[in-house]
Amino acid sequence: xxxxxxxxxxxxxxxxxxxxxxxxxxxxxxxxxxxxxxxxxxxxxxxxxxxxxxxxxxxxxxxxxxxxxxxxxxxxxxxxxxxxxxxxxxxxxxxxxxxxxxxxxxxxxxxxxxxxxxxxxxxxxxxxxxxxxxxxxxxxxxxxxxxxxxxxxxxxxxxxxxxxxxxxxxxxxxxxxxxxxxxxxxxxxxxxxxxxxxxxxxxxxxxxxxxxxxxxxxxxxxxx
Amino acid sequence: xxxxxxxxxxxxxxxxxxxxxxxxxxxxxxxxxxxxxxxxxxxxxxxxxxxxxxxxxxxxxxxxxxxxxxxxxxxxxxxxxxxxxxxxxxxxxxxxxxxxxxxxxxxxxxxxxxxxxxxxxxxxxxxxxxxxxxxxxxxxxxxxxxxxxxxxxxxxxxxxxxxxxxxxxxxxxxxxxxxxxxxxxxxxxxxxxxxxx
Numbered sequence: 166x167x168x169x170x171x172x173x174x175x176x177x178x179x180x181x182x183x184x185x186x187x188x189x190x191x192x193x194x195x196x197x198x199x200x201x202x203x204x205x206x207x208x209x210x211x212x213x214x215x216x217x218x219x220x221x222x223x224x225x226x227x228x229x230x231x232x233x234x235x236x237x238x239x240x241x242x243x244x245x246x247x248x249x250x251x252x253x254x255x256x257x258x259x260x261x262x263x264x265x266x267x268x269x270x271x272x273x274x275x276x277x278x279x280x281x282x283x284x285x286x287x288x289x290x291x292x293x294x295x296x297x298x299x300x301x302x303x304x305x306x307x308x309x310x311x312x313x314x315x316x317x318x319x320x321x322x323x324x325x326x327x328x329x330x331x332x333x334x335x336x337x338x339x340x341x342x343x344x345x346x347x348x349x350x351x352x353x354x355x356x357x358x359x360x361x362x363x364x365x366x367x368x369x370x371x372x373x374x375x376x377x378x379x380x381x382x383x384x385x386x387x388x389x
Numbered sequence: 390x391x392x393x394x395x396x397x398x399x400x401x402x403x404x405x406x407x408x409x410x411x412x413x414x415x416x417x418x419x420x421x422x423x424x425x426x427x428x429x430x431x432x433x434x435x436x437x438x439x440x441x442x443x444x445x446x447x448x449x450x451x452x453x454x455x456x457x458x459x460x461x462x463x464x465x466x467x468x469x470x471x472x473x474x475x476x477x478x479x480x481x482x483x484x485x486x487x488x489x490x491x492x493x494x495x496x497x498x499x500x501x502x503x504x505x506x507x508x509x510x511x512x513x514x515x516x517x518x519x520x521x522x523x524x525x526x527x528x529x530x531x532x533x534x535x536x537x538x539x540x541x542x543x544x545x546x547x548x549x550x551x552x553x554x555x556x557x558x559x560x561x562x563x564x565x566x567x568x569x570x571x572x573x574x575x576x577x578x579x580x581x582x583x584x585x586x
Contacts, residue, residue: 173396177403202424205567208535208552221535222552308530312431338422338567339533339554377418383425384416 197382198389199367200342200360206231206335207313211272211299214286216279219299226337227266228364230357233316233331235274236281236298237324245271245330246289251354252361253296259358262365265337269296272310274318274326275303315344334360337368363389417583419566420576421555427563430455430556431531435492435520438505443490443516445558451486452584453558457534457551459495460507460517465553465570466491470511473555475574476581477512483585489515494529494536494551496522532556532564559584 170178210220232249234242249269256267271291273282277300286298301309310316318328334343334357343360345353367379430453434444445453454473458466470491477484491508493499496519499507504517519525529536529552536551553570557580566580 173399173403201426202422203426204424204428205533205556205564207530208533209530210535210537218537220537221533222550305526305530308527313530313533339552340422340424340567380418383423 197378198363198387199379199382200334200364201388202336202383203341203344206333206339206341207309208339209272209299209301209305209309209313211270211301212279212282213293213297213299214279214283214291215293219297221339224268224270224335224337225339227268228262228337228361228368229268229270229335230361231270231272231314231333231335233272233274233310233314233318233328234285235326236277236285236300238285238326245332248332248354248357249296250290252357255354255358256361260362260365261369262361263369265365265368267295267361271296271298272314273298273300273306274310274320274328275301275306276324314341316346332357334364336364360389417579419580419583420572421557421566421568421580423566424564427559427561427565429562430558430564431528433524433528435518435524435528436501437490438501438508438517438519440501443518445490446562448488449562450560451488452560452581454487454489455532455556455558456489456491456553457494457529457532457536458491458553459493459549459551460499460503461495461545461548463545463548467511469553469555469570469572470508470515472572472574472577474512474515476577477514479574479578480581483582484514486585487581490518491515492518492525492528494525494534495538495549496520496525498546533567557581557584560586 208221210218213219230252232245234245249271253269271289282298282300291298310318314333316329316331318326321327329346332345332353333341336342342364345357370376370379430445432444432446434442437443456469473489477487493504499519501519504519508515508517534552536549538547539550541548555568555570555572556564557566559565565584
C-alpha cells in the first residue's frame with residue numbers, strides 16, 4: 166500500500182506527537198505541584214523576646230512561617246497563636262523537610278517593650294528557637310510588614326491595632342511562597358501544612374534531573 | 390549499499406533537525422531564582438555618583454541589575470561586581486542595555502566621590518548610589534536586604550554584614566530573577582541575553 170509520507174517522516178511525526186501529548190498531560194494533570202515564587206520577602210533585623218537580634222539572614226536556608234500581631238493583642242490574636250502552634254506541631258509530625266528546618270516568627274507591629282514581648286511569646290507557646298517573637302522600630306516595621314509582607318494594619322487609640330490576620334510562608338531563598346489572609350473551608354492550618362509539604366517535596370528534589378521536572382512545574386504554573 | 394547510505398544520512402539529518410528544534414523550543418533555564426509572577430520592582434530615586442538622580446524606571450526597556458554593597462567590602466562585593474563586568478563583556482553590544490546599580494549599605498563612608506572611584510574599577514557604566522540612610526534602609530527592606538555594621542579591624546575599619554543577592558529587573562520593570570552572590574559570568578551572561586529577548 167502506498168502512503169503519502171515516507172516511513173521516517175511518520176516516525177518523526179509520531180515522536181513529536183508523543184512529546185506534545187506528554188507536555189500537555191504534564192500541564193493538565195500536574196503530576197508535580199509547586200508553590201508559586203511570588204515575591205521577595207523583606208529584609209529585617211528584629212529584637213526577639215530574649216533581647217537578642219535576629220535578622221532575615223538568620224532564616225536563610227529554613228522554611229519560615231510569619232504572622233503579625235503585637236504583645237498586647239490578647240484574645241484577639243489567640244487564633245493566630247493557635248494556628249502557629251498547630252502548624253508547628255503538625256509540620257514536625259507530618260512533613261519530611263529533610264535537613265531543612267521549619268521556623269515560625271511572630272512579628273510585632275512595633276513599639277513593644279521586650280518584657281511585654283517575652284510575656285506574649287511565653288503565653289503563645291513560642292520557645293525562642295523554632296518560634297520567635299520579634300519587634301522592630303515602628304516606622305521600619307511598617308515598611309517591613311506593610312510594604313514588604315503586604316499585611317494590612319493600622320494603629321488605633323490606646324495602643325491597639327486594626328489588622329487583617331495574615332500568615333506568610335517564605336522559603337530558604339527569601340522568596341514568599343504562600344500568603345494566607347482569610348479562612349476557607351479547608352482550615353488555615355490545613356492549607357499551610359499542605360503547602361509546607363509541597364515545598365518540602367520540591368526542596369528534597371532540588372538537585373539533579375528531578376529539579377528540571379520541578380522547574381517545568383513552575384513553568385506550567387502547576388500550583389495547588 | 391547506496392540505499393543504506395541514503396537512510397543513514399537521512400537519519401542524521403532528521404536527528405540534527407530534531408535536536409535543533411528541541412533546543413530552540415526548550416525554555417531557558419535561569420541560573421538564578423525566577424519569580425514566576427513578577428511584580429513591579431519597588432520604586433526609588435537616589436543620587437548616583439554621576440551627580441544625577443537615578444531610578445530603575447529610567448531604564449524601562451532595558452535590564453537593571455540591582456546590588457546592595459559597599460566600597461570597603463572585603464570579599465563578596467568585588468567578586469559579584471567583577472562577575473557582572475565579565476558577563477557584560479560576554480554579551481557584546483547588548484551590554485549597553487544592562488545597567489548595574491549598587492546602592493551602598495555604608496552611606497557614612499561611601500560618598501558619591503568614593504563610589505565613583507570604586508565603580509570605575511569594574512565598569513565605567515556601573516552606577517554607585519547613596520542617599521539618606523533611612524531611605525536606603527527602607528529600600529533595602531523592600532528588596533529583601535538586611536544590613537548591619539559590625540566589627541572590623543584597624544586596616545579595614547568596621548565591616549557591614551549584608552545580604553549580597555544580585556537582582557535583575559526586567560525590561561517591563563518587574564523584579565524577575567534573584568541571584569546568589571556566587572553567580573559567575575558564564576552563568577549570568579545567557580540569562581541577560583534571555584531577559585533582553
